[in-house]
Amino acid sequence: MSFVVEVGDELPGLSLAPISRATLALFAGGSGDHNPVHIDIDAARSAGAEDVFVHGMLTMAHAGRLLTDWVPQHRIRALRARFTAITPVHAEPACTGRVTAVEEVDGERRATVAISVTLRDGTTTLLGEAVIATD
Template sequence: MTTTVLSVGTELPPLHIEPISRATLALFAGASGDHVPLHIDIDVARAAGLEDVFAHGMLSMAYLGRLLTGWVPQHRIRSYQVRFAAITPVHASPVCTGRVTAVAEGLATVELAVTLADGTITLTGEAVIDLR
């Protein structure tokens, strides 16, 4: 973890994700066991009225987890929760961010988000980090 003293408003260094490719979606489907066709089969996505496939929500959650573990060791994460807000289209380049919203009794609460280039927030969340 950074040696900077944490206070409300402290921002984590953002995590910029490379554009999400079809290969990324296929690899994530295999690794996660989530083979829902809307994520990997363009014909199924179009039949459902979508322009193209889109990323798994859990992939975005994993990226947020990477943001956190790039900042603190995993054993310091006391809780981690998210809310899915919008889909992440294939070829999008998400940015994961975090901001400390509370510090008390050796714990920091961090507000999290995944945002696309157009400003769409696809995922929001919160983590509690043990600072001791």
């Protein structure tokens, strides 16, 4: 089943609850990323941070969830992103997306979506782009 999107369309946003230390510990266990700067305040401070901070790949997972809340996973053709700032523990990220292009590629209609993850204070922690099949 296809759906119609146009340049400028906004994806339904995804607002997240504050990211707790427990969430970081669970993500470390689930992902295998036990880097101490994410779960041990002493390690984070020795690295120059005030406190532990969120795994970049957890932020990336939230960006992926923004997409899969909008379309089924099988429609995602590409997802790329870069981290622009650290997400501190207790932050409340908000994920947004906007269609920036619609084109025909290899006989398939595809939408390019600009993605961002932003904190309440306006800090953008991730900028990315996804390509979605619309038919």
